[in-house]
Amino acid sequence: MENIKNILSGSRVLVIGGLGFIGSHVVEQLILEDVKEIIVYDNLSRGKIENVDLDNKKIKLVIGDVRDIDVLDNVMKGIDYVFHLAAMWLLHCKDYPRTAFEVNIEGTFNVLELCVKNGVKKLIFSSSASVYGDAIYSPMDENHPFNNRNFYGATKIAGESMATAFYERYGLKVIALRYANVYGPKQKEDAVYTGVIPTFLRKMEIGEDIEIHGDGSQAYDFIYVEDAARANICAAKADVNFGFYNVGTGIKTTIKELVDMLIRLTNAKIGIIYKPYDKNDLRQLVKDRVLDPTKAYNDLGFKYSYTLEEGLKKLINWRKNKNLININKSD
Ligand SMILES: NC(=O)c1ccc[n+]([C@@H]2O[C@H](COP(=O)([O-])OP(=O)(O)OC[C@H]3O[C@@H](n4cnc5c(N)ncnc54)[C@H](O)[C@@H]3O)[C@@H](O)[C@H]2O)c1
Numbered sequence: 001m002e003n004i005k006n007i008l009s010g011s012r013v014l015v016i017g018g019l020g021f022i023g024s025h026v027v028e029q030l031i032l033e034d035v036k037e038i039i040v041y042d043n044l045s046r047g048k049i050e051n052v053d054l055d056n057k058k059i060k061l062v063i064g065d066v067r068d069i070d071v072l073d074n075v076m077k078g079i080d081y082v083f084h085l086a087a088m089w090l091l092h093c094k095d096y097p098r099t100a101f102e103v104n105i106e107g108t109f110n111v112l113e114l115c116v117k118n119g120v121k122k123l124i125f126s127s128s129a130s131v132y133g134d135a136i137y138s139p140m141d142e143n144h145p146f147n148n149r150n151f152y153g154a155t156k157i158a159g160e161s162m163a164t165a166f167y168e169r170y171g172l173k174v175i176a177l178r179y180a181n182v183y184g185p186k187q188k189e190d191a192v193y194t195g196v197i198p199t200f201l202r203k204m205e206i207g208e209d210i211e212i213h214g215d216g217s218q219a220y221d222f223i224y225v226e227d228a229a230r231a232n233i234c235a236a237k238a239d240v241n242f243g244f245y246n247v248g249t250g251i252k253t254t255i256k257e258l259v260d261m262l263i264r265l266t267n268a269k270i271g272i273i274y275k276p277y278d279k280n281d282l283r284q285l286v287k288d289r290v291l292d293p294t295k296a297y298n299d300l301g302f303k304y305s306y307t308l309e310e311g312l313k314k315l316i317n318w319r320k321n322k323n324l325i326n327i328n329k330s331d
Contacts, residue, residue: 007237008033011121014079015040016066016111017086019047021187022126022179025229026083027052027059033233039075042086051186066107069114076118081236084111085126091190093152104155105162112166112174122173124235125163127244128156129178129221129291138252139221139292142178142244160244167242175235175300177228180248180291184225184311185318197222197312200259201319204268213277216256218287221248224311227304234302248291249304258308265312 013030017023018040024047030038038058043065052059064071066086076082086107093100108125115123132140133147146157163174183197203210231247253261259272296302306314 006033008035008081008233010034010036011080012037012078013039013081013083014075015083015085016042016072017047017084017126018042019044019049019051019061020085021051021184022182022225022228023047023083023085024051024186025184025225026085026232029226029229029233031056031058039079041072041075046089046188048186066110067102069110072110073114073117076114076120079118080121081124082111082115082120082122083124083126083232083236084108087126087155088152089190090130090150090152093155094150097151100151100155104152105158108155108159109162112162112172116166116170116172120172122175122236122241123163124232125159125174125176126232127160127176127178128153129180129246129248129289130286131157131160131178132289134286135288135290138288139248139250139290140246141292142246142295164242173241175238175240175242176244177231177235177247178244178291179228179231180221180223180246180289182223182225182228184315185322187225196255196258197262197315200262201266201316204262204266204270205319205323207268207270209271209273210259211273211275212255212259213275213281214255214287215274216259217254219252219254219290221251221290222253222258222308222311223247223249223304224306224308224314227306227311230305231296231300231302234296234300238300240299243295243299245296245300245302246291246293247296247302248293249308250291250293251308252290253308261309261312265309265316 018027019042040061088100088103130153132144160176166172189195189199
């Protein structure tokens, strides 16, 4: 069989937002790709140092901000591939739009400009399915209109649009990944759509009833974090210079189905309380979002490998082991 060269092997890579939920999984997978050096760049606003293995000699941590051009410029010297995952999340964008503008839009501009300046071979930009807003048709392919109605989605649309301009003007290779609802180990509970999973699991672990907002028929596309991280690797390796890609499973799961599955997998003896959405709850703007994964499969060779049930089982086990470690630590 022909030996296909792994372009990541021996390369120097930069993971901006690498201490975060998805970014730290990207770092783990880059180690397996035999890269030469991984610079993890993060301002610690949401990321945690313990999310990456700093004992690994390949990983170098730089605490810095995407708004700090000089520091970012310095770390980008000699970098081959950049993975840009740093962003303010949905609720922060809602409450602090100016900071969101500075981090998500200006910060992304800084990354694009410095990628050009430093001759980066390819940028993998974390966009979001939020660009689509609520479904006009389902599953949503990459041509689905931008039906977004919140500022977070607006910042991702701006990021994609700037990336297009940089590709056209400077030939900067960019792949933007529109993740569906990513879940898995290391996720925080305040993530807007997928935060329900760690929140429900915690309540099930302590035997507390859970609340469903709305009637539970709202449906999303849940993708396991290792799969979302692997999409970044596929995007870097693929012989594609530019494009926007859905990162989802194409499988629709309602919140009620999710809860039933979690109860079955954990054997939790808890009740479900149905509550109306709060007036300002952004989640009611998007009640149907399932992504068509075909383009990512055809162009990037990316396909999810964990079903929701398999991913949830892995997450439940991880939480059990983590609790054991914490108990041992406090002994
Ligand atoms: N988790 C999801 O379901 C999901 C869905 C769609 C899109 N995304 C996008 O994927 C990316 C990663 O998401 P995540 O869930 O891992 O989020 P996260 O908050 O866990 O990770 C983001 C990381 O960026 C860092 N960061 C934030 N602002 C920064 C700044 N100004 N300078 C440097 N570092 C900064 C944070 O400390 C954090 O470690 C984000 O761009 C997010 O918008 C996530």
